[in-house]
Amino acid sequence: MGVINTKHWFVDDMWRKKIKEDVQRHLFAHGMARHNQHDTMKQLAEKNVWAFVAKKFTELQKEWDGPDVPIFIFPADATNRSLQREFGGKSGVAFRDQLFLFLLPHVSNEHIYALLIHEYNHVCRLHADPKDERDYTLLDRIVMEGLAEHAVYERLGSEYVATWTTYYTEEQLKQWMKKWIIPNLSTRPDDARYRSLLYGSAFYPRMLGYAVGYAVVKQALEKKTMIELLSMKAEEIFFT
Template sequence: MPVFRTDEWLIKAGEKPIELCKKLAPYFHDARPHEIFAHLTKHGMYRSANGLKQVVKEMKEKRIWEDVVKIYAILMKQWNGPDIPVFIFPADWRNRKLLREFNSKGGLAYRNKLFLFLLPHHTKKEIEAVITHEYNHVCRLAKLTKKEEDYTLLDAIILEGLAENAVNEYVGASYKANWTTYYSEKQLETFWQRYILPYHSIHSTHPLYDRLLYGLNFYPKMLGYAVGYHLINRCLQKKTANLEKLMSLTSEQIVQLTDWDVS
């Protein structure tokens, strides 16, 4: 499947994002264009057409679409991963949280498609990092037998932990997300016992799910992400399994390799 030339879509319909999302409707089961737009913007896609033409122009000049094609091909071969469609759109350059936590880049991964949200200022290594993170999600999801509605909080934090350890291993430690360094090992083990373990089996519809995963309200920021990174990093340091092996294990099996309780 191709890396779609969404730059051409953006030039034609970028100022009317609902029209743009009509092109994506075939890739979403029973979702309307405005629902697709709301979903993508929630995860980091641009919201406003103000300044969009200039952003797309600069992204084209930086040859971002061409760079993604090359990186995607390498990762697909490296992990023997699925060949899925990839869509690139500008990130929300006005989103302060996206700027603070991810330097205004992001993505959204599914078993059968991948979205990347980027901006002209991102370097090739930054782009490699975000593709590595998101495509690792795709490969992990392809190995899971669970239905999407059955994914738990534990599944989500393991998913994020695997992906950012992949960035650390394949792209470099200096390209890891800021949230991997927020807390000490002792703090993270406390967070696991106090916040994650009692709710590790909740699903995305539970009111605490997003709060614990992202560290919202009074919870430590990026809580679930940080704990997930530490869990996987602990396994790798103990040399109980390499990253590729961990990607094939269930979330519960991974936790057991850390000697942490998941009962």
């Protein structure tokens, strides 16, 4: 499979005919641009982004012995403030059988690679722990996010990890983990607390679940390798 040639999919909104409506809604929620972005795609093509992603995907797939899935490159939503602030103007969404990257022309190749590492790590985790998305608990998700961002750190260093990895001290995270995260580990996506704890809200610190996940996986990596952790149960990783 590998990288799909989506360079011309935004001419006359061709992409809408190729992606199911329920999937479209999911993509919008994760940072994909909603309107015709032909110029953005043209600039990404001029940067030869498709060839770059294909090369890096081959390397990651070989290193992690991961699945061969189609990768779709689409434009990111430049008006999304959260996307700009928390994720540097890029985003993505991973399914067990496909991967989407949302990009803007100003994003450097190194940051594109960081995004690919993060999202493909999700794909590998989803293959190792297959279940319906509705059954992924808060525990599953924060561990998955921690694994993915540590994979970025291992390859590219601290300069390219997400800003939310530095928001809080270890002591703060320990306190909040005990107070908010551990009592809600079994929370599922259909519970309002799930998103609030994962991303933060008026009540919870910003990107709380992500930050806790990064701290948890950091501790687990003192005893295990990334390859080992990818196939371990979330409970084992969290309570290592």
